[in-house]
Amino acid sequence: MVVAMDSWNLSALIDRRQAPGSQVYALLREHIVKAHFLPGAALSEKRVAEELGVSRTPVREALIRLAEDGLVNIVPQSGTYVAPIDVAAVYDSQLIREALECATVFAAARKVKPEEADDLGRILAEQKRHLAAGDHEGFIAADDALHARLIEISGHKGVARTVQGAKLHLDRIRYIAGEDSPHIHFVIGQHEEIIDRVIHHDGRGARRAMRGHLRLVFEKLDRLLWERQVLFATGPRNGRGVGRNRTTLAAARPARNAAP
Amino acid sequence: MVVAMDSWNLSALIDRRQAPGSQVYALLREHIVKAHFLPGAALSEKRVAEELGVSRTPVREALIRLAEDGLVNIVPQSGTYVAPIDVAAVYDSQLIREALECATVFAAARKVKPEEADDLGRILAEQKRHLAAGDHEGFIAADDALHARLIEISGHKGVARTVQGAKLHLDRIRYIAGEDSPHIHFVIGQHEEIIDRVIHHDGRGARRAMRGHLRLVFEKLDRLLWERQVLFATGPRNGRGVGRNRTTLAAARPARNAAP
DNA sequence: CTGGGAAAACTGATATGGTAGTTGCCATGG
DNA sequence: CCATGGCAACTACCATATCAGTTTTCCCAG
Numbered sequence: 001m002v003v004a005m006d007s008w009n010l011s012a013l014i015d016r017r018q019a020p021g022s023q024v025y026a027l028l029r030e031h032i033v034k035a036h037f038l039p040g041a042a043l044s045e046k047r048v049a050e051e052l053g054v055s056r057t058p059v060r061e062a063l064i065r066l067a068e069d070g071l072v073n074i075v076p077q078s079g080t081y082v083a084p085i086d087v088a089a090v091y092d093s094q095l096i097r098e099a100l101e102c103a104t105v106f107a108a109a110r111k112v113k114p115e116e117a118d119d120l121g122r123i124l125a126e127q128k129r130h131l132a133a134g135d136h137e138g139f140i141a142a143d144d145a146l147h148a149r150l151i152e153i154s155g156h157k158g159v160a161r162t163v164q165g166a167k168l169h170l171d172r173i174r175y176i177a178g179e180d181s182p183h184i185h186f187v188i189g190q191h192e193e194i195i196d197r198v199i200h201h202d203g204r205g206a207r208r209a210m211r212g213h214l215r216l217v218f219e220k221l222d223r224l225l226w227e228r229q230v231l232f233a234t235g236p237r238n239g240r241g242v243g244r245n246r247t248t249l250a251a252a253r254p255a256r257n258a259a260p
Numbered sequence: 261m262v263v264a265m266d267s268w269n270l271s272a273l274i275d276r277r278q279a280p281g282s283q284v285y286a287l288l289r290e291h292i293v294k295a296h297f298l299p300g301a302a303l304s305e306k307r308v309a310e311e312l313g314v315s316r317t318p319v320r321e322a323l324i325r326l327a328e329d330g331l332v333n334i335v336p337q338s339g340t341y342v343a344p345i346d347v348a349a350v351y352d353s354q355l356i357r358e359a360l361e362c363a364t365v366f367a368a369a370r371k372v373k374p375e376e377a378d379d380l381g382r383i384l385a386e387q388k389r390h391l392a393a394g395d396h397e398g399f400i401a402a403d404d405a406l407h408a409r410l411i412e413i414s415g416h417k418g419v420a421r422t423v424q425g426a427k428l429h430l431d432r433i434r435y436i437a438g439e440d441s442p443h444i445h446f447v448i449g450q451h452e453e454i455i456d457r458v459i460h461h462d463g464r465g466a467r468r469a470m471r472g473h474l475r476l477v478f479e480k481l482d483r484l485l486w487e488r489q490v491l492f493a494t495g496p497r498n499g500r501g502v503g504r505n506r507t508t509l510a511a512a513r514p515a516r517n518a519a520p
Numbered sequence: 521c522t523g524g525g526a527a528a529a530c531t532g533a534t535a536t537g538g539t540a541g542t543t544g545c546c547a548t549g550g
Numbered sequence: 551c552c553a554t555g556g557c558a559a560c561t562a563c564c565a566t567a568t569c570a571g572t573t574t575t576c577c578c579a580g
Binding site for chain 1: 534535536
């Protein structure tokens with residue numbers, strides 16, 4: 001049976017001095033990506049609103065945004081459920097990330113300026129420091145910062161947003177997988193090579209290094225995806241658990257909204 | 261002064277049998293992309309709701325989605341305005357589209373199956389027919405269908421969504437530009453080459469052809485972008501027109517929400 | 521006629537009430 | 551014991567009311 005999940009531990013309450021809307025979205029997204037909310041869990045507007053101490057309106061708006069990100073499925077007049085990890089969506093996300101980060105790093109190698117090169121070195125040093133200190137959280141943050149900075153240097157800052165959206169689905173597995181150490185040092189080395197080639201305006205080399213880097217990172221996630229495949233969704237899912245008794249199979253559903 | 265734009269001609273009313281929410285979003289998006297709403301125009305929740313005969317709630321939700329697409333700017337406690345055509349965003353969109361369509365067409369050449377090849381030929385024939393008949397609308401539709409089908413064949417159907425999002429900003433200029441004929445025939449020829457290479461499993465060739473195709477299409481838009489640059493926004497914009505009388509310049513604004 | 525300031529009339533943001541639709545439980549009949 | 555019909559409790563969806571902040575307008579003093 002489904003785990004009760006009675007306690008959501010949403011004690012990190014909303015700061016009423018700021019607009020609750022964006023906060024609710026960010027909070028729920030984090031909980032879903034970090035697998036605090038398991039796939040299939042129901043996210044009732046009413047309950048979330050009560051738990052967070054806000055009205056249902058901002059909660060509803062947050063859920064709509066999450067549905068666009070593909071993190072929840074909104075079934076009209078039925079419920080909103082945390083989306084299963086869609087294997088196809090994960091592969092799509094990997095393709096998107098690889099294509100965009102390779103394209104931007106190529107451009108970055110052309111446009112990079114000396115002070116930006118220094119900045120890259122600084123972020124990498126920081127990441128090494130976090131690795132040595134065993135600060136996993138900081139390591140991840142530095143990793144994100146480095147990749148984002150490379151995109152920014154390419155002059156296509158807006159692309160970072162799209163990459164971020166794709167990364168959501170990759171991060172969901174990443175958090176389920178947990179990070180194991182052996183790959184980590186490879187990551188540092190690869191970052192070094194990418195930055196080195198960018199600094200020396202070697203666009204093709206930087207692109208090749210980036211592609212290798214992203215594929216190595218994905219390799220582990222891909223293995224996990226197959227090992228625990230049964231946990232995830234491969235085709236169109238009906239959101240609810242498998243426990244149906246006798247209702248006609250919900251094949252012909254109204255599908256009034258265009259939820260992805 | 262700003263053009264009055266008293267008549268919005270939103271006579272295409274909402275079908276109350278379906279969920280209004282998605283309809284409002286689609287309707288507004290179309291009007292913005294097709295430049296029926298000009299950049300800078302104010303989209304008041306109240307007025308749009310009255311004009312469409314629905315409540316303000318679904319309108320608000322639609323505006324939030326449009327803001328995520330970068331088509332409108334929501335300024336808290338002030339108003340929602342059609343976003344100027346951001347030159348940087350257009351270049352970002354072009355990079356995204358090129359990177360993703362090249363990556364997917366490469367994959368499509370590997371995976372394409374005979375019946376899919378036939379399908380591609382059928383779509384192309386249809387496009388030729390529309391060109392001969394001077395059916396511009398149909399021509400565009402077939403163009404979109406062809407590109408979408410290629411992405412689908414690659415096995416990364418979800419990527420189409422991201423491409424569609426990027427294409428929004430390109431389409432905005434496309435509609436302002438209007439299509440002139442000389443390029444059109446090049447387009448057909450390039451489509452032929454892409455399909456031909458995909459069918460013959462020539463991934464690299466298909467990718468090269470796709471890149472050339474997308475760049476040629478963008479070339480004209482790019483020229484227009486520079487010719488009429490003054491009409492668009494290059495930096496952070498304040499949304500409102502220039503007609504301010506005496507209020508202190510809204511530089512230090514609360515900016516409570518994280519609108520892009 | 522000009523400048524300033526207060527109030528009214530907007531705006532989006534949030535809260536809440538009512539409605540249509542779906543699901544699941546439970547009594548009922550085979 | 552199992553299958554079925556229906557009711558009750560849920561859901562998301564939309565409409566409406568209220569709130570807080572901004573902008574505009576307009577009147578009056580100088």
